[in-house]
Amino acid sequence: MQRVPGSLPATARLARGPPMPRPPPPCTPQSGARWLWLERAACLTNASASLGGLSVARVRDPEPEDPGFKMPGLASLERGLPGQALVPSMVPPPGAVYQVKNTEHWRNSPYTKEYVWKFEKVEHGGRVFEVDPTWHPAYGRPKSTIAHLKGKWQSSSFGHQSMHAYDDSGKELFKIRASKNVWFQRRLSFRILPPGSKDNDDALFTIKEDQLGGGWRIYRGRERDQDMIYYCVSYSLPGWDVRFYKSTSESDPPVATIGWGGTKWKLGLNIQAGEDTALILAVSTILHMARGSD
Numbered sequence: 160m161q162r163v164p165g166s167l168p169a170t171a172r173l174a175r176g177p178p179m180p181r182p183p184p185p186c187t188p189q190s191g192a193r194w195l196w197l198e199r200a201a202c203l204t205n206a207s208a209s210l211g212g213l214s215v216a217r218v219r220d221p222e223p224e225d226p227g228f229k230m231p232g233l234a235s236l237e238r239g240l241p242g243q244a245l246v247p248s249m250v251p252p253p254g255a256v257y258q259v260k261n262t263e264h265w266r267n268s269p270y271t272k273e274y275v276w277k278f279e280k281v282e283h284g285g286r287v288f289e290v291d292p293t294w295h296p297a298y299g300r301p302k303s304t305i306a307h308l309k310g311k312w313q314s315s316s317f318g319h320q321s322m323h324a325y326d327d328s329g330k331e332l333f334k335i336r337a338s339k340n341v342w343f344q345r346r347l348s349f350r351i352l353p354p355g356s357k358d359n360d361d362a363l364f365t366i367k368e369d370q371l372g373g374g375w376r377i378y379r380g381r382e383r384d385q386d387m388i389y390y391c392v393s394y395s396l397p398g399w400d401v402r403f404y405k406s407t408s409e410s411d412p413p414v415a416t417i418g419w420g421g422t423k424w425k426l427g428l429n430i431q432a433g434e435d436t437a438l439i440l441a442v443s444t445i446l447h448m449a450r451g452s453d
Contacts, residue, residue, distance in 0.1 A: 232248070236326040236437075241363070251431065254432060255432050258280040258427070261440055261444060272448070275308075305327075305437075307324070333351055335350075338359060346370055364441075389414070389439070390407045390409075401446065417439075428443060
C-alpha cells in the first residue's frame, strides 16, 4: 500500500500507543456574554500562571495578561504590623478593583451571629476575573473564603459584641470588640485587637460613630492618636449605600463602597487599588451589627 510521504506506517503508529487526544477548542469568547471558561486546557495554563496562587473560574475579554499582576493567595493570611494594612496581602495592587462580599449567618439563636467574607471578582486592565467558588475539601469551605467571623451569644447580648476573625486554615487573625459593654454604649465605638487581647490600648484600629450626622471615622490605633485613615457615610437609610473617603470633605471619589449583595444578610463591597480590604470588610461587619441587619 502506498503511504503519504511524511506519515508513519500502521505498525509504527500501533507501537507508539493510542493516538493523542484532540486539542481543546480555541479560546474564543462565547457569543453575547463574552465569557472565557478556563476549564479549557489551552486557556488554563496561561491564566493560572499570571494570576498567582488564587484559582479563577473565568475571565472576561481575554487579552494578554499583565505579568506584574497576581491574585492574592487566601490559604494563609497574615495580620499586618503596626502602621500597615490589617491584612497587607489583601490590598488591591495598582490598577485593580476587588469585589468582595460579607454575608451574615445565624447559628443557634438570634443573638449569635457569624459572618463570612468571600472574594468574588477582580477588575484589572479592562477585564474581570471571577474567583473560583468551588468547595475546598481540606478546609471544608469554598476556595473563595477570605475569613470566617464568629461570636458568642453571651458577648453579643451582655458583653462587648466580640467577633473573632479566622482565616481559611482556622488561624485567628484579629478580633472586633466594642469599646464598652453593650448596655453602656452611648456613642458606638469598636476596636480591632490582636487575638487574645481585651485591652483598648492594644487597638490596631478604632472605628467610631459620629455624634451627629451618621458618619463613622476609622483611625489607626486609638482615636487620641489622631490618625484618621477613612471616613464613611451612608447615603441611604434604610438600605445600603455606604461610601468610604480619605477625609470628611467627601470631595474626592470614594475609595470603597458598600451596597446590597442580593439580600439583607449579604453586603457587596468594591475596594479600589491600594486600600485596606480587610479593614473595610471589618467596618462593614460593624455597621451591619450596629444597624441590626436592617
